[in-house]
Amino acid sequence: MEIASKYSPNATEDKWYKYWMDKGFFKSVPDEREPYTIVIPPPNVTGVLHMGHMLNNTIQDILIRRARMMGKNACWVPGTDHASIATEAKVVNRLKTQGIDKSDLSRDEFLSHAWNWTEEHGGIILEQLKKLGASCDWDRTCFTLDEPRSKAVIDTFVALYEKDLIYRGIRMVNWDPEALTAVSDEEVVYKEVHSKLYYLQYQIEGEEEFVTIATTRPETILGDTAVCINPNDERFAHLRGKRVLVPLVNRSIPIIEDEYVDMEFGTGCLKITPAHDINDYEIGMRHNLESIDILNDNGTLSEKAGLFVGKDRFVVREEIIPELEKAGNLLKVENYDNKVGCSERTGAVIEPKLSTQWFLKMSDMAKVALDAVMNDEVKFHPAKFKNVYRHWMENVKDWCISRQLYWGHRIPVFYLESGDFVVASTIEEAVEKAKAKTGSDALTTADLSQEEDVLDTWASSWLWPMSVFDGFNPENNEVDYYYPTNDLVTGHDIIFFWVARMIMAGYEFKGTFPFRNVYFTGMVRDKQGRKMSKQLGNSPDPLDLMATYGADGVRVGMLLCSPAGGDLLFDESLPEQGRNFANKIWNAFRLVKGWDIDNSIEQPEYAKQAISWFDAKLDQTIEIVNDHFSKYRISDALMTVYTVFWQEFSSWYLEAIKPAYQQPLDGATYKATVEFFDKMLRLLHPFMPFLTEEIWQTLEGRKEGESIMVSDMPVAKPLNADLLDKFEIMKEAVGGIRTIRKEKNIAMKDALKLDVLGGENYAADFDAVLVKMANISEKTMVSEKTEGAVSFMARTNEYFVPMDGMIDVEAELEKLRKDLAHQEGFLKGVMKKLGNERFVGSAPEAVVAKERQKQADAEAKIKTLTESIARLEK
RNA sequence: GGGCGAUUAGCUCAGUUGGUUUAGAGCACUUGGUUUACACCCAAGGGGUCGGGGGUUCGACUCCCUCAUCGCCCA
Known part of the structure; x- marks a missing residue:
């Protein structure tokens, strides 16, 4: 059989993925085995595969494949989420290109467009994950907006409302003027911007005096309802009880006193705009100030502003300055750097806005969820995220869960004409509740109107570990088998959005944690440490990468640079290294399959020795790998197998047993070698599923339906550490001889003699391997130093390579003295x-x-070295 | 402004309750190599006062304090 000298992933990956699918290996149904469950962090339907997904899903696939091979009933549930804001924005934009305005459509009409969009794009990312080798149970694919998931969201809303955990209130929220919806605190990202600090003077009513305030938002003066000073600030004592006039509109507003004002900042005098700043709002509440909302929902100025009506707030910021200057109110302008909150989804500058929203009370749930993590019932990897988590949990605010959008779960609140409302899963139930509430039996569905708002997408994601198993359906007990799940793998950037809330939901609805371990990945960055983004164009296309380096190569590449939780600096040299490793394995396979086997020849001594060693080496490797996995050090686990395959198996074991050119290999050695190879492949399979399957299938004759992915993970025998150590000494000796060859320019094919002056514990266990690997023609144990030889030491043994007097005495002395100095130190x-x-x-x-x-x-070595030096100095 | 974390070889990082040879890996680098599995390779080699300073200890990369630099989260 001719095997290509290079492994070609493209020829094998699709073949084996299809084979696994056809055999149903990814499927999981509850049985008597122990379950091992992962739910995918649902990518959103608008997305395409990016490097973060690659990392994330590679790790999940490694965990799930390993668990499967360890005899667990492994279940990895895939799915997507509906991403309210992002998807709605995409659909609105597409409609725009078709000349359709969202406001021209009814809710149902818009939703049908959104569903079409989802049908077209929703599955893309999951298809891409298949290229990566993801062994998800695809029959279980879920969508946060599908029937069972929606029912879960609605039912839990009702349950939480009935437990008095959900309330409706007028509050200041983060308003996204582009998406025209409120967003949660977590969806606001603060960006550093260069802006200006404007110093404005307000005339004191009835006087010719002025008071100066500093603001970055001069347009909001139109909504000012007070000017505030610190009661401890003597500079402004004369202002107490007076009033000032708002520039341009000349509205009279009071001067109030509040300790909130920072005397050091700006002028120490603060203008108060309760409708457009959260702190001002709170001050306004304390002082019973009026709120003047000068903004429309889209960020333009409203009638209430009185001036610049209909113009965007940023336009007004420009235009109001000359007006203020003309009126004599502008004192000066300074450059000023500050942070501005922007919508995570649309990028629009967030406006604090007073509006009626639905909120979920967090404090009780947060307490339970905090304890769970602090006492390691839910374990974080790395544990440093416990601190971050605690900090958030201890300062958690109620969660604004309503969104002014169509695409999402419509809030199950039904209003009566009176403005009163009932909360129910269906409109039929709502009618019954309304009847009971009002005592009016004549009510029908026509008398009720449902809340227009939908729920935050995370209000469905937080149920994910339960809802994917239809866990809110009392007639389905599958959830009892799979829940709690084992591991969650996700980016640390959504620790609050998602992880924290899933933990809350888990305890709230199932009474226990949703997963035992959380593995936080870092952010994938480019080589210079920049975030990967479309704008920068610094993100490679994962599909291209896989086409170039193979899915296995990319998987290895992702892991090579990914300690848990730390950011990873991605560079194409990494998947390249992965590809090279795949090729290395491939060529080891090629070597083994290329040998002729002769069962009649006797097994050479060197092969017996090498086999006894590598057998122990494998035991050690398995133990180390197990230990790494138990601590979620996944890249270390890979690195262990990587090194053992490349250095120990290929460079030592295979070289040691390799028969002379064109000579056959004995049957016993072949059998042992194939077994070792098989074990190595199984250790490697979770990391490199395709290549290992391809080789495993041809390494030995396999039956139809067999697969490495459902084979058993190797287990370790008790470790023979002594054997391993002896082999290491032998390696040192071989290394010493190789160094001599290099120094003396002696080719490998020229055999050398070797004399060994053994130390106390010289072991000859691997002499046959030593002789072969160093190409020694004659190895002799001696009791005295050999004259005219180059020498070196390995541990306390001294080795001599006779040189027929061709030694450079000075160079030898230098080497020995250097070694002696080191030993003495x-x-x-x-x-x-x-x-x-x-x-x-x-x-x-x-x-x-x-x-x-x-x-x-050290003393033994020093003695030997001193003697050798003395001898050469003669 | 509040909090958290980091700083180890040219680069990216390990270093596990403080004790395994005066610190390890991968990549990169240097030198040599057409030894028929692999140049996507083989062999040998160089390279670090563990950010600075102080302390605790028989012993510190590891624990404490302090300074410097960087990063992240929150407001």
């Missing part, structure tokens, strides 16, 4: 410790014993 350090009575007295016995061993080894 080292010994000095050891002796310093051992000479300290307090160390010997108070350190644990094992530590002291270790130091004594170091001392003995």
Whole structure:
């Protein structure tokens, strides 16, 4: 069989994905096995696959594939969320290109456009995940706006309302003037901007005196209803009880006193605009001030402003300045850097706005959810996010859950003509409740009108770990099998949006945590540490990457730079490294499959030795990998297997057993090698599913329906550490000989003699491997130093390569002296410790014993080196 | 302004209750190599006063304080 010298992922990936799908390997149904569950962080329907998804889903797939191979009933539930604001914005834009205005459509008409859009785009990202090898149970694919998920959202709203956790109130909210909706605190991102600080003078009523305030938003003076000073500020004592005139409109407003005012900032005098600033609003409440809302929903000035009506607030900011100057109210303008809240979705500058919204009380739920994380019932990886989480939870504010949009779950509140309302899952139930409430049996559905607002998308996402299993349907008990789920893998940027709220919902509705572990990934950045964004064009297309380096290569590349929680600096050299690794495995396979097997020949000694060693090496590897996974050090786990495959298996084991050119391999060695290879592949499978399947299928004859992905993960036998250590000494010796070859320019094909002056514990266990790997023609144990030889040490053993007098004495001496100096320095350090009575007295016995061993080894080495030097100096 | 975290090799990072040879990995670098599995490779090698200073301890990359620099979150 001819095997190509390069692995081609493109030829194999689709084939095996289809095979896995056809065999139903991704499917999970409850059975007697222990479940292992992950719910996907639902990407939103507007999205396409980006590097963050690649990282996230690679990790999830690794966890789920490994769990499956460890005998768990692994279930990874995929799905998407409906992303209210983002999707509605996209649909509105598309309609615009078709000449349709949203306001021309009825709610139902708009929704049918939105559903069409979702049909077209919603599945794209999930299809892309298949390219990555994601082993999701696709039959379970969910959408936050589908029937069971919607029912869950509505029913929980009703339940929370009935528990008095949901209320309606007039409050200051973050208003997105572009999306025309309120957004939650978490959806506001603060951006540093260069702006200006305007100093404006307000005339004191009835006097020719002025008072100066500083503001970054001069247009809002039209909504001013007070000027505020600090009661402790003596500079303004003379202003107490007076009134001032708002520039341009000459409205008379009071001067009030409140300790909120920072005497150091600006002029120490603050204008108060209760309708357009959260702090001003609170001051206004304290002082019973009037609120003048000068903005329309779209950010233009309203009739109440009196001036500039209909113009955008930013236009007015420009235009009002010359007017103020003309009127003599502008004192000066300074450059000023401040942070401005912008909508996470539309980028529009958020306007604090008073409006009627629905809120969910957070304090009780937050308490439970905080405890769960602080006592590690839900474990965070890395744990440092516990602090961030605690800080948020301790300062949590009620969650504004209503959005003034069409695309989403419509709030199940039904109003009567009186303005009174009932909360019910369906309009039929609402009628019954309304009847009971009003005592009027004549009420029908026609008398009720449903709340126009929809719910925040996260109000459906927070139920996800339950709702994907139809967990709110009393007739479905599947949720009892899969819930709580095991691991959640997500970016740390949505710790509050999503993780915290899922934990709240889990305890609220199921009485327990939604997942046992949360693995936070970092943000994928470019090589220079910049966030990947469309604008910068610094984000590679994942599909292109996979086409170039293979899905396995990209998966490896993602992990190579991704410690948990830390940002990862992505560079194309990483998937390239992944591809190279895939090729390395491929070529090891090519080597093994290329040998002729002869069962009649005897197994060479070197092969027996190498097999005994690698068997132990595998045990050690399995243990280390298990340990890494238990601590969610996934990139370390990969790195372990990577190094063992490349260095230990390929460079040591395979080279050690390799028969001479065109010679056959004995059957016993072949059998052992295939077993090792098989185990290595299984350890690698979660990381590199496609390549490992391709090789595994041809490594030995497989039956139809078999697959590495449903094979067992190897388990470790008790570790033979002594054997491993002896092999390491042998490696050092081989390394020493190779160095000599390099220094003396002796080609590998020229065999060398080797004399060994063994130390106390010289073990010959791997001599046959040593002889082969270093190409030694004759190895002799000696009891005295060999004359005319180049020497080196490995541990306390001294090795001599006879050179027929062709040695450079000076160079040898230099090498030996350097080594001696190092050993002496080292010994000095050891002796310093051992000479300290307090160390010997108070350190644990094992530590002291270790130091004594170091001392003995160093002394032995020093003795040997000193003798060698003396001999050469003669 | 409040809080959290980081600083270890040229780069990206490990370093696990303070003790495993005066610090490890991958990449990059240097030198040599057409040894027929692999140049997407092989072999050998160089490179770090663990951000500065102070302290605790028999012993500090590890714990404490302080300074500097950077990052993140929140307001």
